[in-house]
Amino acid sequence: MNVWIPGLIVVAVGLAAGLWFGLRGRSEAAGDGGTGPADADAAGAAGPRPSAPRRGGSGTELAPASSSRSAGLVGFLFGVGTCAIVGGLIYWATQGAKPRDEMAGGAPMAPMAQPTQMASGSGAPVDAATAHEASAELTPEVAAQLDQFRQQVQAAPQDLQARRQLTVALLNANLLMEAFEQARELQKVAPNDHDGMFVEGVVRLAMGQWPVAAQLMGNVLAQHPD
Incomplete structure (x- = not known):
């Protein structure tokens, strides 16, 4: 039902605008066709005016109705177009205002160290690393x-040395979650360990956290430029 609400709003606005344009066109047509008291006195003093020949059929009398319908159609299209443009601008503004945490690179690995479990009860973490492991x-x-x-x-x-071997072997086996955990444990003991930073950078890159991954890879290259 929620899918139809925007369309119904657009149609309602278009119908309202069409009705307003139609009533406005009728009132203008009625105002142009009427004569005031001054016009009547002037017409009486000047004598009867020759009336324009009327066309046969109902062509002359249908002109105001046709004009009103045209004004209503123009109003409907104007209302629909205006509502669609305003709705599109609002949608674009709200989408552009959403934060993009995946590109910010701030504190990104908390979900990996303690991955969020799916509500379905399957127990599978919702992240790319688990998809690799599966x-x-x-x-x-x-x-x-x-x-x-x-x-x-x-x-x-x-x-x-044993933890380095396990970390690299887990990465080669595509077990990214366990490889990341071992890399973090390795860096707790040796904060500047190049194997730990390299494995963590690869896992972060697989998770789409490019800024942090690039920083880790830069640290590895700075320690071992060859």
């Missing part, structure tokens, strides 16, 4: 290698 098909060799790296990290959480 489509990732691991071979038995890759799955075994990831399990080995996970066990090494679990046994020695402060082992940077």
